[in-house]
Amino acid sequence: MSNQAAQAQPEATTDNLLTMSNVEVVYDKVFLAIKGVSLQVGKGDMVALLGANGAGKSTTLKTISGLLAPERGAVTRGTVEFQGRNILPLGAPARVALGMVHVLEGRRIFEHLTPEDNLLAAFPSRGSRQRFNELKEQVFTYFPRLKERARTKSGYLSGGEQQMLAIGRALMTEPELIMLDEPSLGLAPLLVQEIFAIIREINQQQKVSVLLVEQNASAALEIVRHAYLIENGHVVMDGKAEVLRQNPDVQEFYLGGAGKVDYHNVKHYRRRKRWLA
């Protein structure tokens, strides 16, 4: 089954923005969190990374953005190329300077700063004041709500507002690739829709490539072009979004079956992960 998916490789390999091949990451020198993950994101592309809890999605993103070190993680094998350049030796800020940015799981805004200062903090030091104002206005047009609260401490914003701020803050770096780790986590349905709409907008209007990690697979598969399924540190399947949407396993485990789930009658002992040997 995975072979079949593997044939549906991204069509445009020439303008690949990000290529990750065969990467292995070890935490604490002992815990192997991802085991040979390969994936690609094209320019202007929108790609999702799906998988269960603990599958290694966040680890994959941190590998790309260079944030493993603070968690005592290290890449032990494989390469990560961005714009054709090996970025593994670079530190996280240098990677941001190259044009990628990572919106961390759980928002993690600068709590004691106002939203405006959050934006300022993320704006590169060498940029001009004017550019800052332009970008800020752009963020505020995406997220008008932030403008209203631009002067309160961000720590007191609601969850959704914080998520917006986190995305807006990332946009201040003028990225070519934005990586979003579970942007819908804990958000109300309305906000989830809003956030997804804005992500799509950012992708389409600004041609920013998006690598999206999501648990909300149905929402994700609706907006992305391509998706990777990751289980237990392996990529177990990948393909075009519409192909994956039709896959029965994906339907059962990620989309809640063909129809509506009857939670009162969920089978008690389901066979997990039938694509694993």
Next chain:
Amino acid sequence: DDTIKFALLQDFTAVYTFVTDEYNQGQRDYVELINREGGIGGQQIELLIRDTGNEPQRGIEAYNRARREGAVLVDFLSTPVSRAAVNRVLDDEVVMITALHGRGDASDGTTFPFVFPMMATYWSQATVLLDYIDREAGGLEGKRIAHVYIDSPFGREPVPVMQALAERKGFEVRTFAYPSPGNEQSATWSDVRRFRPDHVILWGAGGGQAVSVREAIRNGIPVENVYSVVWMAETDARTIGADRAVGLKRFEAVGTGTDYPVMQRIMEHVVEPGHGAGPRENVGTTYYNIGVATMAVAVEGARIALEEFGAPLTGDKLRQGLEMVTEYDAEGMMPPVTLSSEDHQGGGYGRVSQWNGQAWEAVSDWFNAHQDVVWEEIKKDAAGFREGR
């Protein structure tokens, strides 16, 4: 082996750094001199030197180790460590010298047979200073004396003696404490100024001393009226400002400079040929010379002991030897010391010296004063120690 071992287990890194360096250098240079001159009765002296960081337990370890290596004498140059070790040296019969520091009550040789202050205790220093004021600086009667001290047992130690003398001589003492280490004393001195003291006596050590004198000057107290405990040296005068400190007086236990025969020999045989233990410019400073003097007395005691009781030298023989030291003045460098089995202080002599801009200059002869008051204190505290045992 036939060397005599002295253990200098001192605080090179913490509270006593202001003195230890020079003091220890003097001790080593003197011992080097003795060894080069043939040792004591043919025996060389070996020094065991360790840093205790002023920590009792490191001191005890160093002491136990030194004792095992056969040390017969130990010098901690630290009140806390000496205090922590006192029971042990008494049990082990190792001589402990506590020159110019530590417990003054150890002057009572019957209670502390193995502890030798061997120079003026803080009590004797206070009496010498007060007596000097009484005799040479306008008398004491009706005068106001400010005792400005670092807030620690050391700073408070002379207070009872001063008060006893105040009663006897009819003057007024008031005490002013500043918190340790004394880098900031302005509030204290505002108070001192308003007391309008005729004389100020400083009881501190290290950096706080310079601050005290500067504050005194700032508060309009003439430097000539400021007296200090023994811990006031060349470095302090320079920190105050060599010129501003002119006139400052202090208690002096041992002469400074190199104009003494012993110092000359050290210069000639040890320092000049490059066998000195430290920088040349330290030779002859206050603390260096005190170091020399302590070793001189110790060596004198050892010499007597070996003559009287023969080798090998033990702690007990050394004690008896020291107790036979009479009128020993290290060839004029220090006041004559006479120790006995009762008196381990040696008379409580000292003199007053004054900073002249370059050096400390004696302004009195060696003398002691009011030893009756001092001994009252010694007896009282020694009795306290015996009870505590």
Next chain:
Amino acid sequence: MVDKQNASPEQVLVCEDVSRWFGGLQAVKSISIGIRQGEIFGLVGPNGSGKTTLVNAITGFYPPQQGTIRFYGEPINRLKPHKVAMQGIARTFQNVALFKGMSVLDNILMGRHIFMRPSALASLFYWWWAQKEEIAHREKVEEIIDLLQLESVRDEPVDVIPLGMQKRVELARALCAEPKFLILDEPMAGMNQEEKEYMVRFILDAQEALGLTVLLIEHHMDVVTAICDRVVVLNNGEKIAEGPAREAINDPAVVAAYIGKKDDAA
């Protein structure tokens, strides 16, 4: 499964006029709700609408500045959190709040705290005193571990297991206290479909096996409509709808404030 129709209409937990301010912000505005014995009661609403705050008011973290909360008739709004717990109210947290330094087993054992008599002396005389107690409580814990299928991670340190498991451990810890009333604050946040299904299963099983009353906060509308008997919808600290799940959620005000696009709501 408990027969919902026959569930006693007795109100177990009643909030009357509960308000809570943070500085100038009124996070909960005069909310009154009554939760009946044996039901699963849903609490939904946009982010920042005061759901967690209300739950914190019930469990004693942010005592309401106004209004009363009764549990089986007893007012509990002045009790400290640990006293509330002793009344038989257990809860989980929106952000997993496990004890990171302990194994899964110890975390769950912590749930037995109110039944144990911990003291340093008992520990000192372990072999004569504490051992028996420790072992007795292990049995209850193993029961819950079985129920929630946590056997495989029993001895793992709790911070290395996946989030889904952690949420399950938190549930287990709450269940071990043998509560009468269970509050779950977004137990399914960050879970994929499969994990959600598991979690729902466990909640239903636990409710059935232990006869619990449950207060559930969730943003996954499919789950809420599927398992909640009744829901209350909050917005800006105010109650904007109440009633059987499906009806309340299809209320136009709720759709506008919370659900958005219709088809997402089950």
Next chain:
Amino acid sequence: MFYRLSGVHHTRYQTARALWPIPTDRRVVYLLLGLALAAPLYMSDLYLTSYMLPWLIWSAAALSLTLLMGIAGQLHFGFAAVMAIGAYTSIHLTRAGVPFELALIGAGLMAAVIGCIFGAAALRVKGLYLVMATLAMQYLVDWTIINVPAISGGAQATLSTPDVRLLFVPLQGDTAMYYGALLWVVIVTLLVLNIKRTSFGRALVAIRDKDFAASVIGVNPFKYKLLAFFTSSFLGGVSGAVLAFCYYQAVTPEQFGFNVSIQLVAMVLVGGLGSVIGAFMGAGFVLLLPIILTNVVAWMSIMGWLSVSSNLLAHIPLMVYGALIIGFILFEPLGLAKIYDNLRKYFLVWPFRHTQS
């Protein structure tokens, strides 16, 4: 290999919860205990009294602090003051004729009660602020001891310990004192180990990790924080008394100064926060390292390998000591215990390199 986990199966909760479930560990413990008991037979008095004895007592003190800092998560930078309270109380009680055993308990209680006042700060703040609050209290306790003659015994404060008997044995001489200290450290060790595996310890850890989560399952955070301070201060107070009676044989305020508090914290951290074996290793490290360094540096200079000024020579150990503390925190924040654990794990999984994911 001799050191294997495989083949060890627990069929009862009781054995699964044993202190040392792995037989090899158990044997190592017995061996160490045996060695400790026989120490006076094979150890010279220098090593017995200058190394072994203070190491044991400081280990007990470090364990007491580990209970508070490691297990209950309450930082304490004034633990030496707590020990001082114990030491002074025990001396005054024995001087007043109270039997030593009761005096020890009195010392513990006094330290515990005053220790709880330290704990009062903990009810309001944590982390850094608790560090600062306890540090300030250390200063206050020091000041009080020094300035109240009734406690310190006067200006030249040295209170010698009176002769006492412990369990009918006179506590005189190196051997008796050594066994007294050993007995105490064994008690403290067992207590802390048992606390770690029982409900009391779990409640403390719960407070440390997430106090609000602890309170929703019925743990009263106030009560357990105070209990942590009480218990740990009790042990610290008794350790202070044991230190006075079995080691210093006298008390002066300097023995319990601020730097001693720092050393205690260093013991706990260098050993590994919360680890029992770490407390022993940390105490050994912090206590003995400066001594060993001083001796090594002195020896090197005597051998002529190190020809620098005597002043620099004296400061080298201080620098190395500081650097080593930094090094430990940088390279093994989990402390000596973790290094030991890694070694042990290495043997446990040998010949494999890692545990499976």
Next chain:
Amino acid sequence: MDIYYFLELLINGGLTGLMYSLTALGIVLIYKSAGVPNLAQGAMVMISAYLIWWLASVTGMNVFIAIALACIGMFLFGLLAERVLLRKMVGQPIIMIVMLTLGLEIFLRGLGPGLLGAAPKSLDLGIDLMPIIIGDIFINRAYLIGGIVAAIMVGLSLLFFRTRLGTKLRAVSDDHVSSWSVGISVEKAIGVSWGLAGVSAVAAGALWGSVQGVDWTLSTLLFPAVAVVILGGLDSIYGVLVAGLIVGILGSVIPGYVDPLVGGGTRDVVTSLIILLTIMFRPHGMFGREDIERV
């Protein structure tokens, strides 16, 4: 008692308090951007003083040139401290960081006196000893200059944190990982803050060194500085100034009246009580930021 006495205590106390602020400022600068409570700041003050003394007395250069060079030296030292020590500490519990800085303090206390001599050295800035006399009030010139320097440095720091770099520094103190994620060089930011703390240590070292001589006891300035930062708020630069005044004044006025009664140096008691009471009643100090903690 007379009003002059009170005023004198008040003024000199306030000025010495500002002198403490010089040490405290370094602590706040580092805390504000790195979230690290630097308990080695006292030792850094000592090292700065040693450095100035060494430059001035051994090479014989003008003392003010020596101070300027020391500023550069200590700035580099700060950068180095970040690179060697703090870079690895990201995400470690606070106690580890506290202990690390204590380790640094021990190390520095060995280094300075070890290399340059433990006996006290004198450092003369040429400040006149004679006080400024107003009525019966004697004002200490050294402290007056110190107070002015402290006020200027605090002002400069305030301005600095208004800049874009300052905002980034504040962001860093909130969350290192997310600062990284948006391209802020956490290392550089923390390095700069340590460097600035080094510069403020030079100011403190020069002034205190000239007052009391240069030796290890300079590192004990940490204690009053801690009181200042606790009272002012660990991350409030403004607080350094205000709290410095308060700590100095209380530490001067109260002992000024109480000491004669109890016959002891109560200043450290006052300082301890300031720390304790602040923590008990307003843990984040007068101007420090409150932790945003949500259940």
